[in-house]
Amino acid sequence: MLEVKNLVFAYPDQKAPWNFQFSVAPGQCIAIHGASGSGKSTLMNLLAGFLEPQSGDILWQGKSLRHRPPWHRPMTSVFQEHNLFEHLSVEANIGLGIHPGLKLTQEDQLAIERGLQSVGLGGFGKRIPGDLSGGQRQRVALLRTILRQQPMMLLDEPLTGLDSDTRDLLRQLLLEQKALGSLIVLASHDDEDRQVLADSICRL
Amino acid sequence: MNLQPSAPFSRPGWRLWPGLAIAGALVVLAMAGLGALVWEASLPDMNELWRSRYLRTVVAFTVWQAFLSVVLSLLVAIPVARILARQSGFPGRVVLLRLMELSLVLPSIVAVSGLVSVYGRQGWLTGFANDWLGASWNLYGINGIVLAHVFFNAPLAARILLQAIESAPTSQLRIAAQLGLGRWWYWRAVEWPAVKPIMPGLAALVFTLCFTSFAIVMTLGGGPAATTIEVAIYQSLRFEFDAGQAALLAMVQLAICGFLWWLAARDGLTASLLPDRQVASHRSKAGSSFWARSGDAAALGLFVLFLVTPLIAILLRGLPGIGSAFFPEGSFSVNPALLDATLRSLAIALPAGLMSVSASLLILACGTAASQPAITRLTNVAAYLPLMVPPLVLGTGLFLLFRPNLGNSSEGLILVTLINAMMALPFVLQMLRGPMGNLDSASRQQADQLGVLGWYRWRWLHWPRMRRPLALAMAYGTGLSLGDFGVIALFGSLGQPTLPVLLYQQLGSYRIDAAAATGLWLVLLLLMLFSLFNRLGSPLFNAGLASKSSRTVPEPEHA
Known part of the structure; x- marks a missing residue:
């Protein structure tokens, strides 16, 4: 269970601080809904550990994550863009999710190859992100998230701006992950995304 | 929970302490050198020396x-x-x-x-x-x-x-x-x-x-x-054996340069x-x-x-004489003087270049990792210290400090290497500052989350971007040391010259053709070094990175 308890944060020039509070169970998806500037991305960054809250706590399976650095939190983020290291190949980008020093076993390499085929990118492993379309890049980022096998996914507008085929494919992948027990925190403007994926909604 | 394997050298201290130690050592070394100067300078009567026409002439000419x-x-x-x-x-x-x-x-x-x-x-x-x-x-x-x-x-x-x-x-x-x-x-x-x-x-x-x-x-x-303070220091130490006068001259030089840099830095020097x-x-x-x-x-x-x-x-x-400079009078064996000078120059310049590059990287890493402004200030001061404390002044201080122990020429050469590395530091550091800091925040966040830290971050994120700037910085660091004729003139042995010293000796003995050939050889050696480092910096293989058909690693234009 992920529990966000009175998580308070304000930027230096912000008068009224945000106060986030919700809980989600594994295998569930919570959609974070709100207008631009309502704090969706800030919440994602707080959960991931990129921002430090002023007070409150984040609990996972009853244990506090608040003072853990990003690399010790059981989650992987996918943003709307800039999810990949531009100078590394698709394979290396995914591989770094499996081992941070890219020390991959044959099994890992096979998993990457199969994963790429499953998202329609078979044979794209040697390319660099600059050679891929927006949809292809998001598929790579999501595949890395899946292969990293962390129990939580933080998705910040991951499907915005993609064509309908790619959106359908990625939604399907996310539903599969949910069925396998992944907990998804989804920030999205899109009603359809929320209808298809979300089990609960948190309005900001 | 699937915990990531931890990366080697991923503790924050690895980024902070080595650079801090080097920055501290640089400051201590400079202070120790200056301390030795102050100690020695108390020997002569400073008022009397200041009234001396020689000193006033030298200072006035240097400034003018x-x-x-x-x-x-x-x-x-x-x-x-x-x-x-x-x-x-x-x-x-x-x-x-x-x-x-x-x-x-x-x-x-x-x-x-x-x-x-x-x-x-x-x-x-x-x-x-x-x-x-x-x-x-x-x-x-x-x-x-x-x-x-x-x-x-x-x-x-x-x-x-x-x-x-x-x-x-x-x-x-x-x-x-x-x-x-x-x-x-x-x-x-x-x-x-x-x-x-x-x-x-x-x-x-x-x-x-x-x-x-x-x-x-x-x-x-x-x-x-037409004597400047720097030359007067050299003459005092080398020919008059008057360490006190050298110390006083060095302090005058330091005071003027330091005051100037303080004036320039009052409004904040830009990078x-x-x-x-x-x-x-x-x-x-x-x-x-x-x-x-x-x-x-x-x-x-x-x-x-x-x-x-x-x-x-x-x-x-230089061109007509370069053949005979290497093979004198039709001999088939290489001129040992030129060969020795070349090897000696390289033996000083390559470690000096490597030291300046390594020190720059560690100081930059420390500067970015430090959260306390005092540490950031210390790294900035240490990095630009050689611009403020001229190397001959520093050399003089260290010479005075280590004087009883500088028994043989090889120890002098180690000191030359160290000071040459310090001399190159501000230039090398400036070349690496941009590439080292160009990892965007999105990449940093991704790397943090994926646990790509320490050695892994260097290997996969910094190294591909920095390979060419590093090679270039190494070329400049080595090149600056290769052409040094300041510190080596003070500490080097006449019988064991480097290429610039050999050139000076040849000019002094009116062997103009030989000097021209040595000069050309020095320039060619410099160009060869630049070419070599340029080749070493180019991506020879792309294993694990992008495919050959794809665009290569995006690098700054200067690389």
């Missing part, structure tokens, strides 16, 4: 020649930078920019031999001036010193000014282009505001380089009337004080008419001639 050099260098550099900024598309611009950067590493003793060929008594231009203009010109003395300083510093200053002009806000450039501003108003509205903030620092940089110049004054000074080879281009109406372009071409042509003629002279004079 440095002042003249700054004024003339800037008078040349400003129009050159403006022309290069407005004429951004002419063929050979990149070559000219590289040529201007050469002044940073061209050994001064070699350049002086080229300048002598053009402006000396028998020089090409002197002959022309004497025959056709009836002018009498003497290179030796303040004329030659200032000319050589302008030769070295005008290109460097122009390069820095060009960078400042090119970094003017795009909106201003667009508005100026749209309004069709003429040259004067373009200068007032766009160029001057861009160069104004760096002018005090630039003037201080050129002044310090001229103030502490050693090889040029030694070779072109022409007598006691763009040294060229980082990243130059964009923009268009303005000011240089677009036929007459404007013709005028610019003529002015730039004169500047190119000024830069190139000494280099051509080095080539033409």
Whole structure:
């Protein structure tokens, strides 16, 4: 269970601080809904550990994550863009999710190859992100998230701006992950995304 | 929970402590050297020495020649930078920019031999001036010193000014282009505001380089009337064995340079004080008419001639003798003096380059990892200390400190290597600062989350971006040390010369052809080193990175 308890944060020039509070169970998806500037991305960054809250706590399976650095939190983020290291190949980008020093076993390499085929990118492993379309890049980022096998996914507008085929494919992948027990925190403007994926909604 | 394997050297201390230790050691080393100087300087009667005509003459001449050099260098550099900024598309611009950067590493003793060929008594231009203009010109003395300083510093200053002009806000450039501003108003509205903030620092940089110049004054000074503090320190230590006087002179030099840097740094020195080879281009109406372009071409042509003629002279004079310099009198065995000097130079320069690059990387890593402003300040001070504490002054202090233990020449050479590495540090650090800091925040966040930390972050994120800048920095660090004729003259042994010392000895014994060949060999060695490091920096393989058909690693333009 992920529990966000009175998580308070304000930027230096912000008068009224945000106060986030919700809980989600594994295998569930919570959609974070709100207008631009309502704090969706800030919440994602707080959960991931990129921002430090002023007070409150984040609990996972009853244990506090608040003072853990990003690399010790059981989650992987996918943003709307800039999810990949531009100078590394698709394979290396995914591989770094499996081992941070890219020390991959044959099994890992096979998993990457199969994963790429499953998202329609078979044979794209040697390319660099600059050679891929927006949809292809998001598929790579999501595949890395899946292969990293962390129990939580933080998705910040991951499907915005993609064509309908790619959106359908990625939604399907996310539903599969949910069925396998992944907990998804989804920030999205899109009603359809929320209808298809979300089990609960948190309005900001 | 699937915990990530931890990366080697991923604890925050690994980024902080090594750099902090090096920065601290640099400051301690400088303080220890200065402390030794102060200790020694208490021996002579300072009032008496200060009243001495010799000291006053030396200080006055040092200040005067440095002042003249700054004024003339800037008078040349400003129009050159403006022309290069407005004429951004002419063929050979990149070559000219590289040529201007050469002044940073061209050994001064070699350049002086080229300048002598053009402006000396028998020089090409002197002959022309004497025959056709009836002018009498003497290179030796303040004329030659200032000319050589302008030769070295005008290109460097122009390069820095060009960078400042090119970094003017795009909106201003667009508005100026749209309004069709003429040259004067373009200068007032766009160029001057861009160069104004760096002018005090630039003037201080050129002044310090001229103030502490050693090889040029030694070779072109022409007598006691043209002695600078740096040369007087050398003479005190080497010939008069008067450590007290050397210490006092060193302190005077340090006080003047330190005061100057304090003045320049009061408003905060910008990081763009040294060229980082990243130059964009923009268009303005000011240089677009036929007459404007013709005028610019003529002015730039004169500047190119000024830069190139000494280099051509080095080539033409050295080429006939280079064969016999290596294989004297038809012998099939290599000239041992030249070979030994080459190996000795490389034995000093390569470790010095490596040390300066390693120290720069660790100091930069420490500066970015540190959360306390005091640590950041310490790393900044340590990095630019060699600009504020001239190497001969530092060398003098350390010489006095280690004097009883500097028993043999190899220990002296270790000290030379260390000080050469320190000398190169500000330049190398400036080259690496940009590439080291260009990992964007999105990549940093991704890397944090994926646990790509420590050694893994260096291997997969920094190294692909930094391979070429590192090779370039290594080339500059090595090149600066290879051409050093300051510290080595103080600590080196006459019987075991490096290439610049051998060249000086040959010039001193009027073996002009041999000196020309040695000079050319030194330049060729420098070019070979640059070429080698350039090759080492290029991506030889792409394993784990992008495919060969894809675009390669995005790197900064200067790489």
